[in-house]
Amino acid sequence: MIGASVAVVATLALAGCGLGAGTKPERVSLLVTQGFGAQTVLDKAAPKVVGADTVMRMLERNAKVGTRYSGGFVESIGGLSGGGGSDWFYYVNGVQAGKGAADTKLHSGDHVWWDRHDWAATQTIPAVVGSFPEPFTDGYGGKRLPLVIECTQTAAKSCRGVEDEFTGLKLVASLGCLLCSQYNESLPVLVGPYATLTAAPAALKLEGPVSSSGVYARFEDGGRKLALLDQRGRVVRTAGAGAGLVAATRYRGQPPTWFVTGTNAAGVAAAVQAFNTQTLDGHFAVAVIGDAAIPLPDSEP
């Protein structure tokens, strides 16, 4: 009888059950923006967190939130309401969660990013780069994954440049050739001209529409051109040689795949220059044309 009771209590504890608020996660941050990160509404490096909060509860503790459907759907944050083709979406460590904010538990190191944006082009943006160095530092869903840099030319300067960036962040990265990783569960960063990356299934998404990749840019003409899209998925401008892209997407529920790529080697070099916390911070993806880092979706004609 005592043994059965102990077993039941242990099972409940392992399932996350218990009395009270639970254990508080550490190093949590909160960012609230609108227009794909264009305008910051709230930025808290150390938001108020009590116990085992969910993403929703943490947001409610730190901002004025209006909800619907018994608190399962965010209607407004700080008086900015959704509707009319725009709504609030959230990303934890740069990954769009597959469930509601009220059901997503916070973990230590989580960077929670709420953004109100137009979903005319797509409602699903599986991964964004604006939380860098997350998810490489703390993983996502409370699970850290090994970091793998996959380069088409491992000796190339661009490949070393990406590795150096991670080294500067005190992150250990495994360097290898494209699709050579032995890890089934890893966070891959694919580095190289886009035309050389297409063997990777996730890379093919970057040729498709926004609704497929969640990236407001697409490679055309076999990777020789990069078309930048606006928030409704329309082509704003098309760049040729020397254009770079830093973006992330997911393929069939696998961990997010990051791309540091371009239309050619010069484009990749430009993308490597943009691959840092300052340039990527608060952006869904970043294109580089010439010396200019352009946050995506593009707004300039």
Added chain:
Amino acid sequence: MTYLLRASPLHAARASVAAAYCASLVTAAFLSPHPLVLGVLALLILCAGLMCGVGSRVARSLWFSLPMGVAIVLVNALVAREGLTVLVRLGDGGPLGQLDITLESLAFGAKEALVLIVIVAVAALASAVIDPDEVLRSLRRVSFRSALTATIATRMMPLLALDARRIGDAQRCRPRPAGRLAVMRAITANALDRSLDVAATLEVRGYGSARRPARAVRARSRHDLAFAVSAVAIVVLAAAWPAPFAYYPTIAGSFDASAFAHAGALGLAALAPFAQRRGISR
């Protein structure tokens, strides 16, 4: 639940006024989020029932609605995703998501349960003090056919119950009593026969050619006036002077003098008409 004729001010008021009085109590329950006000409303209805001589019936309805209230509290605690004060963590509930029971969801569920209790109590009070025939008489000028249909329908359930009792008694007198199904079959056949009789009678009496009846003139009594004023006062008090109380994301509200004054004013408005007992037939 049937109408009980008693010597009380609310029984003496015309049916439309009594109905408005009952509706005002329900309106106040919907407009007031404060648990003190809702609790006072439930007590007021019980007091009104006692002063009308139907207190036991209202009390029975309160007792009856308690399990439903408990169910509402439990369901809301499991379903609601709101509230910041976590009391119990039940982990991942599969399709139900993250099951965290919060103090706020329990409190909000209790408030919803109180609203339900008030509604059920008002329904019990209304069924006991409002003469249904009078209500139907007042409605027949608006829609004669609907009023007639409602009249027949409202009499159907008690009639069927009476039939069941009568046939059941007769069945039990037999050496081998028939089962419930046989009784049900007899009642159904009887009801169908009776409906044909009713239809034939209506046809013979010229139901189809009925005209709008003349207005029945009845002088307004002091009770009509008192309960009408009371109903208006209750709604105005609840709408214009609400006692604020928020449940989400955290409980925000107090049991201060203002809340007690609001509840007291509602009590005064609701019970004052019962002080006037002149002209009540005993």
